[in-house]
Structures are given as C-alpha cells and as structure tokens.
Amino acid sequence: MDVSKFAKKELLAMGGGSSTRAAVTPDPKLINLGAGDPDFNQPNFINKAVYDAMKQGHTHYEFTGVPEFKNAIAKYYAKYGVKIDPNTQLCIDSGGSQAIFRAFGAILNPGDEIILLDPAYQGYFQPAAYFGAKMVRVAMKKDKKGLWRPDVPAIAKACTPKTKAIMICSPDNPTGAVYTEKELKALADVCIDKDILCISDEIYTEFIWGRKKFIPTMSIKGMEDRTLALMSFSKTFAWTGCRAGYTIASPEFSTLLNNVPIGIIGMPVPFQYAGAAALEKGWGFVRKMRKEYKKRIDFSVKRLNEIKGIKCAYPEGTFYVFPDISEVGMPAAKFGQELLLQEKLRGAPGTGYGQAAEGHIRFALVDKMDRLEDAWNRVEHFVKKNGKK
Ligand SMILES: Cc1ncc(COP(=O)(O)O)c(C=O)c1O
Structure with a gap:
C-alpha cells in the first residue's frame, strides 16, 4: 500500500533507514568501522544490577526517574564543576538519540531555525526535519593541525529572528575536536547576544586525549x-x-522537556538502577576502554599518515579518526562505497555529516588492534589501486 497519502510529510521526505551493525550483511571478511558502537561489552556487574533491581521489585511506574539514578548523575556532573539539583534539573531518556528528539521536540515549531555545524553528527538531522525546523548549516574551519573548529563569527552571522538554538558537540563526532574555553565563551556570547539556546551534546566526555579537558557548556x-x-x-x-x-x-527547561509526550519516562526502571551502579563502580571499566582506544588512535593516526594521499589529524577526543582523503582524488561517497566493495572495509563518508566534509571519511576504532592493522593495509591497497597517479 502506498502510505504517502497518510504519512506525515516530514517523514516521507526523510527517505531511507539507518546503518547499524546488524544492518550490515554478515560477512566474515568485513571489517566494520562504520558505526560508533564500541566493541567492548558492558561489565557483568551492570547486567546483574538490572536483574537485582527487578528481583527487588523495582518494576513499577516511575514518572521522572528514580532518585538513586538522578543523585548519581548529579554527583557525576559535579565532578566537572557544575552543581545541579537532581530533582528539578534532569530528564531521563533511553539514550542520547531520545534526548536529542526530546530537546528538539521541546523547542522547535515548524519553520523555526536550528544551527547545525557542518560537519555534524547525522542523528540531529532527522529529528530537526521531523519537527519541521529549518537546519541552518555553518561550516567548521580547519586549524593548522587539520582539526575542525567552530567558526563563531559565521555562527553569529547565521542567526536570524527565527533561530531557536545552536547544536554543538564536544568532544565532537565526527571531527574529534574538543572545544576550548575560549571557543565556548565566544559561543556563549553569541547565544546571549542573539537570545538563543545551546544544545550541548556531551556524550563523549570520557574520551578526551592529551592535555585537553572537558568543559561543560x-x-x-x-x-x-x-x-x-x-x-x-x-x-x-x-x-x-x-x-x-x-x-x-534549568528547572524551567526540564519541566518543558518532561512535557514532551514520549511515554511516562524514556528509560526502564531496572536499567536506571544499573545506571546508578555504573556511575558508582564503572570507572575501572571506563579506564580500561580509554587505554585501549588511546592505543588504537596512536597506531591508526600514525599508520594512516604513512599512506600517500591521506592526512589524518590526531583527534582531541572521541574514538574516531576522520582522515582527509581529498588527495586520493575521489569523492567521499564513492571512496566509501568502493572501499566496502573492493576491500570489505566499512567507514562513514564525510558527506554524510555535511558538504563541508567532502574529501573525508570517518572510521570508528571499534575493533581490535590486529583488525585495525588489517583495515589500514586495505586502505593502503585501495588507495594505491584507485588513487590519483
Ligand atoms: C554525537 C552523538 N550524539 C548522540 C548519539 C546517540 O547516542 P545513543 O546511542 O545514546 O542514542 C551518538 C551516537 O553515535 C553520537 O555520536
């Protein structure tokens, strides 16, 4: 049946589906560095905490999140110098994607504008389109090290009376940039001057390398x-x-967020108890992952830079590398398609994040070192075979 007569027009305009691990046809030779799904499994004590919570009867309605979870979150965020009231300043969701949807749903009316940087995580596009908002893209600028930075004057220029918010991500997916205090202050000046909000995606907070540190917006x-x-x-x-x-x-915005009608609460109660346990006892596991990601980044950046035609900046944060492949002489989308076809290696072409990232491809370092070694050998082989001579 043709659903177009019935469908919400914004949904029809979105077209195709998303690419996850499961969506990729299983192929033993495939190395999938496309999606940012960590190859680590969450530790058993977290799984057990879910079961224990259920055994203890924590299986009932809970309208705004259980206190144990909310207190643990407030304690965690205070680590970064921001004190919040767990009762009035939190909105619990089943994942960052739902939090994005809820934030956009709380503030965007059809025709409103939201500033999205270019490149930016693709997960912002569909919710913005769904709520009928206009995405105003502002290109980031590369610095001398090849790292992308927010272009604050261009952001200020892009604001109109219809602008509701700017969306930022630090540490940034896909670029790996971690915003400096100076950048955040400059962005804050714009937000205050133009009277707009900042939606600050901070989900890679724990993955920052070198001397950079996380500064909450x-x-x-x-x-x-x-x-x-x-x-x-x-x-x-x-x-x-x-x-x-x-x-x-803020308490006012939290009330607004909690009014977005997407169920009484976004996250099953037993998992909230497990979340509290993770925030209390999970840091050894995080350290282990961090150590491994750092090793993978060190190796991958060095190895990718050895390949003629590829320039790879060292990310300040996240577990992605976002090499510049423009000298290979092939559009990013084709590079991604052919790499998958010829070498069975999956990455995420830069243009999926915005036109400014033409000539780039993102690789998520979510596989073991020997597999990454294999992956970069495949890239080298591919570039030698297909690159500009
Ligand atoms: C920048 C960014 N924000 C949000 C998300 C969504 O995360 P979640 O899995 O919690 O929905 C992702 C996932 O890759 C992401 O990279």
Whole structure:
C-alpha cells in the first residue's frame, strides 16, 4: 500500500533507514568501522544490577526517574564543576538519540531555525526535519593541525529572528575536536547576544586525549539557563543496546522537556538502577576502554599518515579518526562505497555529516588492534589501486 497519502510529510521526505551493525550483511571478511558502537561489552556487574533491581521489585511506574539514578548523575556532573539539583534539573531518556528528539521536540515549531555545524553528527538531522525546523548549516574551519573548529563569527552571522538554538558537540563526532574555553565563551556570547539556546551534546566526555579537558557548556557564565546538556551511557559504558541517556537543563527547561509526550519516562526502571551502579563502580571499566582506544588512535593516526594521499589529524577526543582523503582524488561517497566493495572495509563518508566534509571519511576504532592493522593495509591497497597517479 502506498502510505504517502497518510504519512506525515516530514517523514516521507526523510527517505531511507539507518546503518547499524546488524544492518550490515554478515560477512566474515568485513571489517566494520562504520558505526560508533564500541566493541567492548558492558561489565557483568551492570547486567546483574538490572536483574537485582527487578528481583527487588523495582518494576513499577516511575514518572521522572528514580532518585538513586538522578543523585548519581548529579554527583557525576559535579565532578566537572557544575552543581545541579537532581530533582528539578534532569530528564531521563533511553539514550542520547531520545534526548536529542526530546530537546528538539521541546523547542522547535515548524519553520523555526536550528544551527547545525557542518560537519555534524547525522542523528540531529532527522529529528530537526521531523519537527519541521529549518537546519541552518555553518561550516567548521580547519586549524593548522587539520582539526575542525567552530567558526563563531559565521555562527553569529547565521542567526536570524527565527533561530531557536545552536547544536554543538564536544568532544565532537565526527571531527574529534574538543572545544576550548575560549571557543565556548565566544559561543556563549553569541547565544546571549542573539537570545538563543545551546544544545550541548556531551556524550563523549570520557574520551578526551592529551592535555585537553572537558568543559561543560553549562559551566560558562551566562549559559546556566541557556544550555540543554545531552548525555548518554552508550559510549561511556559501552551501553549502546541497553539505552540510557539524560538531559541536564534549568528547572524551567526540564519541566518543558518532561512535557514532551514520549511515554511516562524514556528509560526502564531496572536499567536506571544499573545506571546508578555504573556511575558508582564503572570507572575501572571506563579506564580500561580509554587505554585501549588511546592505543588504537596512536597506531591508526600514525599508520594512516604513512599512506600517500591521506592526512589524518590526531583527534582531541572521541574514538574516531576522520582522515582527509581529498588527495586520493575521489569523492567521499564513492571512496566509501568502493572501499566496502573492493576491500570489505566499512567507514562513514564525510558527506554524510555535511558538504563541508567532502574529501573525508570517518572510521570508528571499534575493533581490535590486529583488525585495525588489517583495515589500514586495505586502505593502503585501495588507495594505491584507485588513487590519483
Ligand atoms: C554525537 C552523538 N550524539 C548522540 C548519539 C546517540 O547516542 P545513543 O546511542 O545514546 O542514542 C551518538 C551516537 O553515535 C553520537 O555520536
């Protein structure tokens, strides 16, 4: 049956589906560095905490999140210098994606504008389109090290009376940039001057390399009430399938977020208890993952830079590399398709994140070192065979 007569027009306009691990046809030779799904499994004590919570009868309605979970989140965020009231400043969701949907749903009317940087995580596009908002893309700029930075004057210029918010991501997927205090302050000036909000995606907080440190947007003067900070357990605790996330906002915005009608609460109660356990006892596991990701990044950046035609900046955060492949002389989408076809290696072409990222491809370092070694050998072989001579 043709559903177009019945469908919400914004949904029809979106077209195709998403690419996850499961969507890829299983092929033993395939190395899938496309999706950012950690190859670590969440530790058993977390799984057990879910079961224990169920055994203890924590299986009932809970309208705004259980206190144990909300207190643990507030304690965690205080580590970064932001004190929040767990009772009035949190909105619990089943993952960062739901938090994005809820934040957009709370503020965007059809015709409103939201500033999305270019490149930006694709998960912002569909919710913005779904709510009928106009996405105003502002290209990031590369610095001397080849790292992408927000172009604050261009962001200010892109604001109109219809602009409701700017969406940022630090540490940034796909670029690996971690915003400096100076950048955040400059962005805050724009938000205050133009009277707009900042939706701050902070889900890669625990994956920062070198001397960079995480600065919550909410910690910047004047941004306490203007920030909706989105968090997720997907990357922090390798929890992509179990779904856990939350938004930190002012009490007024939290009320608004909790009014978005997507069920009484987004995250099953037993998992909230497990979330509290993870925030209390999960840091050894996070350290282990971090050590391994760092090793993978060190190796991958060095190895990719050895390949003629490829330039790979060292990411300040996240577990992605986002090499510049423009000298290979092939559009990013074709590079991605052919790499998959010829070498059975999957990456995510830069243009999926925006036109500014033409000539780039993102690889998620979610496989073991020997497999990564194999992957970069495949890239080298591919480039030698198909690249500009
Ligand atoms: C920047 C960013 N935000 C949000 C998400 C969504 O995460 P979740 O799995 O919690 O829905 C992702 C997932 O890759 C992401 O990279």
